[in-house]
Amino acid sequence: MKLKFYIFLFLLTSAVFAQQKQVETSIDTTKNKIxxxxxxxxxxxxxxxxxxxxxxxxxxxxxxxxxxxxxxxxxxxxxxxxxxxxxxxxxxxxxxxxxxxxxxxxxxxxxxxxxxxxxxxVKVDTLQQKMYDIKDISTADEGLGSWWKYVLALLIILGIGAFVYWYVKKRQQKKIEEEVYKTPIEKATSLLNNLEQKELVQKGEIKEYYSELTDIARNYIEEAIHIPAMESTTSELIQAIRTASTKKKMTLTPETVENLERVLRQADLVKFAKSKPLDFEITEDRNKIQKVILTLDNAIPTEIPSEEDELLNEAQRQKQIKLQLKKQRNKRITIAVASVFGLLIVTTAVLIAVKGFTNVKDTVLMNPTKRLLESEWVKSEYGNPGVLLETPQVLKRVDPLKVLPKDAMALIKEMQLFVYGGMTDNFYIAVSTSKFKTPTEIDLAKTLEGSLKVIEAQGGQNIIVKQEDYQTNEGVQGLKGYGTMTVINPLTKSSTKVYYEILLFKQEQGLQQIIISHEEGDSYGNTITDRILNSVELRKASN
Structure with missing residues (x-):
């Protein structure tokens, strides 16, 4: 009789891990509860x-x-x-x-x-079963959880980014209008003043100073006299100015041209020969450039622009404004994006400082066991003899009787199984209960061995097991088996190291079993397991 019983226990635990297809044309049971x-x-x-x-x-x-x-x-x-x-x-x-x-x-x-x-x-023993008041109406879970807070934070950050973009755009629009000059001399004079405000000489950036100084002069000559000054060497530029002064009947003294040539050659020495002029020489060169520009501007013959020329100049001015707007738009986008990323970095840093890196990472990456832990938990009773426990999701009823042969079925009166997830999932829990037709002595240690053999048959490898006596909060004694193993995914053939716990409880004619597993090292899985096991309450078997 004992041999048959342990064979049954082995088959019983296999029902928790292996489910076969229904092949009979029938009904699973002809007697059931309301x-x-x-x-x-x-x-x-x-x-x-x-x-x-x-x-x-x-x-x-x-x-x-x-x-x-x-x-x-x-x-x-x-x-x-x-x-x-x-x-x-x-x-x-x-x-x-x-x-x-x-x-x-x-x-x-x-x-x-x-x-x-x-x-x-359903029989209710009003002498032993506690009576409770009707619970208040609960708010239905809309599936948002705490994620609306992160969505709100993201919207706020995007809103700040949009405001930064608008504010920079408004300021730069005004600046563009101010920076688009009507005449070359106006532009050159303004750029010379801006150059002094940069204080490049005081910072020791002499090369940069001379480069900008000569660029201002060359730009003016190119725009006002229409000489390709930016692409010309110093010698070519001086020769071009002398030629243009003759053609355009410009009144230029030899001293003006010599001063320009002297500053340009000084700049060449600074840029290419690493020459370092003295402070007073730098000041003299700046004054010479300003005087040369003013002299050239006065020497250019005054022409009364025609209406066609005015339209052409205005068209060029509008074209220049559009180019400036395009550059500034790209700059605004860069600033706005940088601002958003900066806010995200600051927000993330604050969250990490308050909640820790792991918590923030798992929240952003939507860690499945973290979401399971933070879901709406449900307390329900499963099977007979009943197992009352709290879980993050309702366990689903499956039919284990169809996987047992008829000789094993002869030993049991009733058997029920409830499951969430699978052994290869992030979190797995199974609750099974059974009642026997005749009084039977149950050895929980041998039942645990049968469970582990079935786990091994279903792909569990390198199983490490420890066992100890276990007691519920109500003082019900049982057996706990726990440890680690490697589970092979039959689809991907990948392996995962899993931590598991098996709780077994026996009654006069009943057996109650709880199996929980999750990936080893998963702190959220450990928290879920502890909360489930701390909520376990056991009912006595009823006839």
Whole structure:
């Protein structure tokens, strides 16, 4: 008898990790509690060219359809086995008949068998079961959690970036209007004043000073006298000025041309020979350039511009404004983007200082176990003998009875299984309960061994196990197995090191089992596990 029982325990734990397909054309149970699910299965074998239409009704006689499962297809000897499942329920106790339903195969009607079922009341022991007041109405979870705060912060940062862009644009627009000069002499005079305000000489940047000084002079000559001064050497420029003064009948003294040539050659020595003029020489060169520019401007014959020339000058001025606007727009975009990134960096730094780097990183990257921990937790009771515990998500009922052979089924009266996730997921929890038909002595240590052997058969490798006595908050004694193992993902063939805990509790005719696993080193997984286990309450087995 004991040998058969341990074989059963081995098969029982395998139901937690391995689920096979339903292949019988039947109902999973003919007796159930109010509101519980009857799973009705309809199966047919047809050729590959046949068309099968299963019923799409909301009720099967007195039972309500709560779930219409997708059709499973299995290829057998050139044909296809189609399996359709329905989840049915009834909220009044009594005996009912699920009537036959019509299945159309190639437009021909075929009928299923009718099945008798029984729905029983849930027994409540008012002497032992505590009574509670009706809870207040809870606000429905809209799925936003705390993420709206991050969205709001992002909108604020983008708003600040947009304001910076607008403010810089407004200031630079005004500056552009001021910097677009009407005449070359006006531009040259303004640039000379700006050069002095930069204080390049005081900073020791003599090369930069002479470079800007001569560029101002060359730009003026190019715009006012129309000589390609920027591309010309010093000798070429001086010769071009002498030629232009003759053609344009400009009154220039030899001293003016010599002063310009002297400053240009001094600049060449500074830029290319690393010459270092004295301070008074630098001042004299600046004054010479200013005097040369003024002299050239006075020497240019005055012409009364025609209306066509004025329009041409205005067009050139507008073109220059557009070019300046384009440059400044690019500059504004750069400043705005830099401001946004700066605010993001500052905000991130503050969050890291307050909450820590790991917390901020996991929030930004949407760590799945962190989101699971911060979700709306639910406290529910599962199975019989009942296991009451708090979880971040409601566990889903699965049907373990279909994976057990008939000889093992002879030992049990009732068995239920509830699961969230899988062994290869970020977090996994399974709760199973069973009641036996006859009193049986249960060895929890051997049950734990059976569980570990099944885990190993399902792909667990390098399993390290420790075990110790375990006691719930209410003082119920049990056994705890825990440790690490390597789990292989059957799809990606990648391996993950996993931490697991298995809790086992026995009663006179009942066994309760809780299995939890998550990636090793996951602090959020550890927190979830501790919270779940601290909430465990066990019910006694009921007949």
């Amino acid at each position: 509101g519980a699910e009857f799973k009705l299965t309809l199966k047919t074998v047809v050729s590959s060219k046949s068309k099968v239409v299963f019923p799409k009704q909301k009720t099967f006689g007195p039972l309500e359809v709560i779930q219409s499962y997708p059709v499973d297809t299995v290829k057998k000897d050139g044909n296809y086995e189609l399996i359709k499942k329905y989840g049915l329920t009834q909220f009044d106790s009594g005996k009912y008949v699920i009537p036959s339903v019509t299945i159309l195969i190639d437009k021909k009607p075929y009928f299923s068998d009718s099945i008798k079922v029984e729905v029983a009341n």
